[in-house]
Amino acid sequence: MITQNLENDTSKLKEWGICILIPTYNNHKTVARVLEGVFAYTTDVIVVNDGSTDQTPAILEAYQQQMTLIHLPENRGKGNALQVGFAKAKAMGFSYVITIDSDGQHYPADIPVFVRALEQAKNKNLLLIGSRNMNQEGVPRKSSFGNKFSNFWFWFETGISLSDTQSGYRLYPLHQLAKRYYTRKFEFEIEVIVRAAWNNVEVKNVPVQVLYDSSERVSHFRPFKDFTRISILNTILVCITLLYSIPRNFFQSFKKKSFKAFVTEDVLGSNDTASVKALSIGLGTFIGLSPLWGLHSFLAIFLAITLRLNKVLAFAFSNVSIPPMIPFIVYASLQLGYFMVPNGTQHILISEFSFTAISEHLWQYILGSFALAVMASFFLGSISFFMLSIAQKQKK
Structure with missing residues (x-):
């Protein structure tokens, strides 16, 4: 029965043109486990090694026959790795990508959750974000606060209320995304969903599991630098919202x-x-x-x-x-x-x-x-x- 369900999930991924995108940087403790879990569903996998300096490149080489592997010579940031992966997925003919972090906090078993949500949605011009239970035991306080902070500004900038805007477990509609972005690090994941919402992409949450294991998980988020970059980005997005997006939408609606x-x-x-x-x-x-x-x-x-x-x-x-x-x-x-x-x-x-x-x-x-x-x-x-x-x- 389990094998039959996995085969059905694999066929659904093929049917919708979905591949899995995994950006990774120095996650040698967890990346193999994440890959094994993803391979249970599909081998349409793109891994972007963002200049890792630990054992991650050697681990990835062992799986290169089962996936598309891209090595970047130096670390440029998660946003840049995602953009490289998006471009590769489009060139390979995929319509959607599901992004999953390589630090082990996401469960590959939740991949079907995104597929079912896409199937059931009337609007296929859809961007899905995995909503984590930020109140469960083991979730760092700074992560919970950062998520609430991000949720508020996303609502302010788009009018859309979400429970989780920072999760990296997402389904992106490749052909509805902007062609160019201004950010390349963690703040990219905010820019991409705000600009998608401005372009009439429906942005929604779907429930996913999350695991925070302090003995394995390695976070590359730099609280001061990255929070400052995110704050600067939100300031710019708010100005654009108030001075351009809302007046533009108002006049477009009025003209019609x-x-x-x-x-x-x-x-x-x-x-x-x-x-x-x-x-x-x-x-x-x-x-x-x-x-x-x-x-x-x-x-x-x-x-x-x-x-x-x-x-x-x-x-x-x-x-x-x-x-x-x-x-x-x-x-x-x-x-x-x-x-x-x-x-x-x-x-x-x-x-x-x-x-x-x-x-x-x-x-x-x-x-x-x-x-x-x-x-x-x-x-x-x-x-x-x-x-x-x-x-x-x-x-x-």
């Missing part, structure tokens, strides 16, 4: 719909409550009327994400300061500011507006614009709440 469809589906049709929508409109209006020119979209989206409000509404209403409205907004700000600044100037005409004129009344303008932002956001938020409440009741 009529204004009526946009209001019906994105405003009235979302699952947010009337209060959440009204707060989102108020937030967007406040940001859009504030004197923080150049930062309106960034702040609206950032605060909407942070406060878990409706990003679409906050972004849309943050654009209240469109060019035709700017003179009137500045004029109203200056007039309100007159009552807040000693020795302010009341009679300022729109025709007199210039950078010099505004700079001469800067504090009057800044205070007045914040006052206008507060008043307008409260007014629009209140009206929106009233109207959305009625609309939701009618819909029910």
Whole structure:
């Protein structure tokens, strides 16, 4: 029965065009056991030796007839080894790769878990990440903390909530991945899943087992250096998310719909409550009327994400300061500011507006614009709440 199941799993791997990719660096204690376990399922195996300096190369040579072996002359990092393996797998005609670490923490017996998840998925444009039980005995605290840290930033950057984003046990759709990457070490495994999600690849978790054996496992993660590199990468990805990805997706969605469809589906049709929508409109209006020119979209989206409000509404209403409205907004700000600044100037005409004129009344303008932002956001938020409440009741 066991032999029949293994044969069935092997045929499924062939059917879906899946190979196994194992990057390794100085894992002589565990790499042979990992290979033996993988060979029970398939010999479509690519091993990338990332410049190992221990007995790992000699161990791999003993298995070279059963797999595709790539020796890199020097250690360049796990991300680089994975990219080399991806390129080789594509050249050999595979559609997917399952990556498994060579340090012994992953069980080859979980390979069928990925295959079954791919079979059952409606969307085959799929990237699967093995979700480990990070609460089990033996899991290092730094690994658990690092995983939670990574999960949060992945959610922030993509809107996708996962239980494990750091596991190296994964299934990648080779032809849906980006062609070029900017990272080559551990942080690559973050970059690749974020950019895949941005390119509409479905990213999901599947449950897998994990073994942490301190007597065998060798970790090459350098806490300070690698955590710093990961933090820098996340900072860049967050900036791209706020300044490019979310605005791009918003405009693409808006272009595909009529204004009526946009209001019906994105405003009235979302699952947010009337209060959440009204707060989102108020937030967007406040940001859009504030004197923080150049930062309106960034702040609206950032605060909407942070406060878990409706990003679409906050972004849309943050654009209240469109060019035709700017003179009137500045004029109203200056007039309100007159009552807040000693020795302010009341009679300022729109025709007199210039950078010099505004700079001469800067504090009057800044205070007045914040006052206008507060008043307008409260007014629009209140009206929106009233109207959305009625609309939701009618819909029910």
